[in-house]
Amino acid sequence: MTEPDGHDELETQFAQWRQYAERRPELRKADTEELEDHLRGSVDELTGLGLRADEAFLVAVKRMGGLDDLSREFAREHSERLWKQLVLTGEEDGSGPDTRSRRDMLAMVVCAAGAAVSVKVPELAGIGFDDDGGFYGRNIALFTLPWLASLLAWRRQAGRGVIGALLGLFALGALAANVYPLAESSQSVVLTAIHVPLALWFVVGLAYVSDDVRSSRRRMDFIRFTGEWFVYLALIAAGGGVLTAFVFGTFEAIGISPEDAIGQWLVPCGGVAAVVVAGWLVEAKQSVVENMAPVLARLFTPLFAVVLIAFLVAFGWTGEGIDIEREALILFDLLLAVVLGLLLYSLSARDPLAPPGVFDRLQLLLVVSALVIDVLVLLEITGRITEYGTTPNKAAALGENVILLANLAWSAWLMLGFVRRRTPFAALERWQTGYLPVYAGWAWVVALAFPSVFGYL
Incomplete structure (x- = not known):
């Protein structure tokens, strides 16, 4: 249930939206009321999924941007509130915006x-x-x-x-x-x-x-x-x-x-x-620029998918092994990190209630391709370590690829469930945000422990 203060803030936001709509000469009062009813229904739906009232209002307004020119213009003119309310805090401190x-x-x-x-x-x-x-x-x-x-x-x-x-x-x-x-x-x-x-x-x-x-x-x-x-x-x-x-x-x-x-x-x-x-x-x-990174992600997702698939086809055709020298390890880890970044920034801009579409299937293909490449790199690293022993570079790459493998594997499973309409989108988002401490923990392990473990090699 919305707290009283949150309810008052939500009603203030509805009042601002209503005042904006009433200033439009092409809208009659009945049109404004109908749009507001739709907006309130969308807010109720989003709060029922666990969003806070202010988050639900902002997401609902942005979703309405696709329904008509009025809402689209309102969402564009007031889009800065999305990050001012969801990202920035301490704005209501009694000082004006210029002072802040x-x-x-x-x-x-x-x-x-x-x-x-x-x-x-x-x-x-x-x-x-x-x-x-x-x-x-x-x-x-x-x-x-x-x-x-x-x-x-x-x-x-x-x-x-x-x-x-x-x-x-x-x-x-x-x-x-x-x-x-x-x-x-x-x-x-x-x-x-x-x-x-x-x-x-x-x-x-x-x-x-x-x-x-x-x-x-x-x-x-x-x-x-x-x-x-x-x-x-x-x-x-x-x-x-x-x-x-x-x-x-x-x-x-x-x-x-x-x-x-x-x-x-x-x-x-x-x-x-x-x-x-x-x-x-x-x-x-x-x-x-709140949507710049997601736009770049949408632009490069199909391109990276094509590149990864082409690599896998060439790998299978030539039968050549993967060079796992330091530069190659860094390159493959960067590639997998870029794939993960494309996934994250596409998720960050996606309407959580929108049904799965073509782009979601393309993302699934990208993640599965990256997962296969990660497995191939892990097999090569494990084989070299078994044959020649380990080094700090190989050990770090092994750990990072195992961590990426776990993330990509479960991401692929959740995306498959989402595409098949069996898994909610929120599960995929929670998995990615919940996995962030794993990356941080491994970075600390490498920085703090590896030099002494490997004799400062």
């Missing part, structure tokens, strides 16, 4: 500046970019992600317990990145440089969901945030590349070489600050 926006921007500037300063601090100890590349490779996430997490925790008004957990986990990440005596040629250096950022990104996720840690929907919101953050970061990087080229060209034209300034200041400081700025942009401008 200025405070957010000030917090972003402070955190971005903090990241920029952090990346230069090691130079005070004599560790320059040209002196110890391995140090910066292992620690780059520690210069950036704590500041992004701070921004998100501030926005969510995280409690003391969450703040303590964040501090402890980032300290653990710093320990994993720096406590072991790793040689530059050590495989563990690369593994640490990969898995510490992954582990710490899930710590950022804890800051993101700190207003409702146990909520499956908040975890799905973090998945959405991750995709949009990546898109924004890529756009900022592209713009930064253009800026760097202009700086280099213009100063060179007057006889000044800006190479040192670019390499020592612009690129490192701007790069780490961009991580924070990208996160702030996702939070502040969600209404503009």
Whole structure:
């Protein structure tokens, strides 16, 4: 049952929608009442499935966008409320939106500046970019992600317990990145440089969901945030590349070489600050690009499905084994991760009550193809380990592929049940969000345990 406060908020939302509809000259009063009845029925249906009242209203309005031009325009004009209510918290603090926006921007500037300063601090100890590349490779996430997490925790008004957990986990990440005596040629250096950022990104996720840690929907919101953050970061990087080229060209034209300034200041400081700025942009401008990652997922899902099927056909035709050297292992793991990402972002934008369609069957084909490739890679890794022994790279790849195998296998089973109308869509969403701690746990295991287990090899 909806709580009184939630009921009042829901009625306020209905009143706003009704006022919007009544301003449309082409609609009679009876039309508005009929549309509102339909909207209320849809909200009741969604709350019956377990959604909160505010979530149900926003999903129902978006679903009505396909019924008529009026609802479509209303959903478009008010789409920013979807993320402002489901993602952002603390908006009702008695301050106006302009005040809140200025405070957010000030917090972003402070955190971005903090990241920029952090990346230069090691130079005070004599560790320059040209002196110890391995140090910066292992620690780059520690210069950036704590500041992004701070921004998100501030926005969510995280409690003391969450703040303590964040501090402890980032300290653990710093320990994993720096406590072991790793040689530059050590495989563990690369593994640490990969898995510490992954582990710490899930710590950022804890800051993101700190207003409702146990909520499956908040975890799905973090998945959405991750995709949009990546898109924004890529756009900022592209713009930064253009800026760097202009700086280099213009100063060179007057006889000044800006190479040192670019390499020592612009690129490192701007790069780490961009991580924070990208996160702030996702939070502040969600209404503009909230569907960008899902759109890309829909675009690339059929393309990746074709590529995977072509690979399997070529593998069966040639009978050649799979090369499992380090570069190949990374490539296959990235491929499987991309497939999982395509699945996640397609799920995040899907109407949970819509019946299964052609795209759902295409996703099932993609997941099954990835599952077969994962099995083939696992067989090759197991065979090589049995014959030649294990290495940190092979052990890490084995664990990651086993984890992906479990996820893909159960995802395929749930998707098959959904396509056959025997499994609710919510089960697939809950499985994906509930599996996130498994990835985080494995990243921590590799970062913390592998160097000592393998003798710092």
